[in-house]
Amino acid sequence: MRTLPCAFLILSTFALQSFASITVSSPANASEVSSPFALSANAPNCSSQNVAAMGYSLDDSTDTTIVNSTSVQALVTAAPGTHTLHVKAWGDHGAVCVSDIPVTIASLSSSPxxxxxxxxxxxxxxxxxxxxxxxxxxxxxxxxxxxxxxxxxxxxxxxxxxxxxxxxxxxxxxxxxxxxxxxxxxxxxxxxxxxxxxxxxxxxxxxxxxxxxxxxxxxxxxxxxxxxxxxxxxxxxxxxxxxxxxxxxxxxxxxxxxxxxxxxxxxxxxxxxxxxxxxxxxxxxxxxxxxxxxxxxxxxxxxxxxxxxxxxxxxxxxxxxxxxxxxxxxxxxxxxx
The missing domain is CATH 2.60.120.260 (Galactose-binding domain-like)
Structure with a gap:
């Protein structure tokens, strides 16, 4: 994996955004998880384009972690509280697909x-x-x-x-x-x-x-x-x-x-x-x-x-x-x- 600033993703502001082709197996939508939590997602296509890369970011972070694959598996670390996980896919001709997953990180007191x-x-x-x-x-x-x-x-x-x-x-x-x-x-x-x-x-x-x-x-x-x-x-x-x-x-x-x-x-x-x-x-x-x-x-x-x-x-x-x-x-x- 590599982490890149949002400048790398400028084209996303000009591309069609969608989430229908992204399947997020984990975490479940609106679930409570501990940190680090498991991210598992795949996207074989994005707006009828073959997917060239996938990635994710958290909340309003300007950094996105990217993998050159049609799937992403990662452990994501976040502070206790409510967050939005942005799971992303990029087509081989510039399409951008995004799925936003709300998650709640449990307080540290409930963890081992x-x-x-x-x-x-x-x-x-x-x-x-x-x-x-x-x-x-x-x-x-x-x-x-x-x-x-x-x-x-x-x-x-x-x-x-x-x-x-x-x-x-x-x-x-x-x-x-x-x-x-x-x-x-x-x-x-x-x-x-x-x-x-x-x-x-x-x-x-x-x-x-x-x-x-x-x-x-x-x-x-x-x-x-x-x-x-x-x-x-x-x-x-x-x-x-x-x-x-x-x-x-x-x-x-x-x-x-x-x-x-x-x-x-x-x-x-x-x-x-x-x-x-x-x-x-x-x-x-x-x-x-x-x-x-x-x-x-x-x-x-x-x-x-x-x-x-x-x-x-x-x-x-x-x-x-x-x-x-x-x-x-x-x-x-x-x-x-």
Whole structure:
């Protein structure tokens, strides 16, 4: 992308302006979002002309960010309050099309708070060591999966695609190690998830993180959007670290991934912490800046014999006899402190 002053766009004052040919998938018109928010738009033509470039600006800014493409994917930063996002397309013979999208940026107080000295690992979805395996703990169903980097749909240009084929409500667990830190006790999982029409085949979407503590035990920070119960669930160890019994508990927070808007990016943020014994406090979850508090503390330490590691799981549970859902993950970042 490049950002240019309005002088570059002088011809727009002489060209016909339209918006009918611009499709803005995200953000929704008049929606409340957190900053940064995802912009996803395309325009194959503008006033019967082939589109040569697209771009966007905010409010009365004299700067427009431009890409030489028929689509634009970006993260847009804005201060809290009401704004107008101007999504633009330029035809190859001078036509100009504009779609104005009003958005409200939620106040910072409703967003997760991360200390300035927190450590963050970004772009986790781009790591090359992602693997997939059928999750036998989800029942008798079977699954196979594949994962690869794609540039569409995408915010960063490096989205990870997960394509799962299942039978009898099988589940595929995708996972990757992204470092090691035995000392951190607070975490924020921060990711963008894109669903298409195949999301109707997804029962649960699970987003976990595992950490090995100084005593060698592994803490499982397990969180899933449970489409069966319509709740956010969290993991507990109902046994002991040496003789564990991994269970899901329902929270009072609502969630069903099949109700999420399709063909759109969704911002998912989950905060939790642990103590030195591996008791996990599940704090809050945000989806598109809608905060729900979990407020639950449970034991979640397991004696797995792992070497020091930080690992994240992204699990897709199938719904029904068979299906092939596809889901996308971008800008995956984990903060720790």
């Amino acid at each position: 708070v991360v200390p300035s000295d927190a450590i963050s690992v970004s772009g986790i979805q781009t790591l090359s060591n992602w693997q997939g395996v059928n999750d036998s703990g989800s029942g008798s169903g079977m699954s196979i999966g594949s994962t690869a980097i794609t540039n569409s749909p995408s915010q960063s240009g490096h989205t990870r695609q997960f394509a799962t084929t299942y039978a009898d409500s099988g589940a595929e667990r995708y996972f990757v190690s992204f470092g090691d830190d035995t000392e951190a006790t607070n975490f924020l999982y921060d990711a963008w998830v894109y669903l298409n029409g195949s999301s109707s085949q997804i029962a649960n979407l699970e987003m976990d993180m595992n950490q090995v503590m100084p005593n060698g035990q592994t803490v499982i920070f397990g969180v899933q959007c449970d489409g069966y119960s319509g709740t956010w669930d969290y993991t507990t160890n109902a046994g002991t670290p040496a003789s564990p019994s991994d269970r899901w508990l329902h929270s009072k927070a609502s969630c069903n991934v099949r109700n999420w808007t399709i063909n759109s990016w969704h911002h998912v943020q989950i905060s939790y912490s642990r103590d030195n014994s591996g008791n996990v406090t599940y704090k809050s979850v945000w989806v598109d800046n809608d905060r729900q508090d979990l407020n639950a503390t449970v034991p979640s330490a397991f004696a797995l014999g792992w070497a020091p590691a930080l690992l994240t799981n992204f699990q897709v549970d199938g719904l029904g006899a068979k299906g092939s859902p596809v889901i996308y993950l971008d800008n995956l970042r984990v903060y720790r402190w």
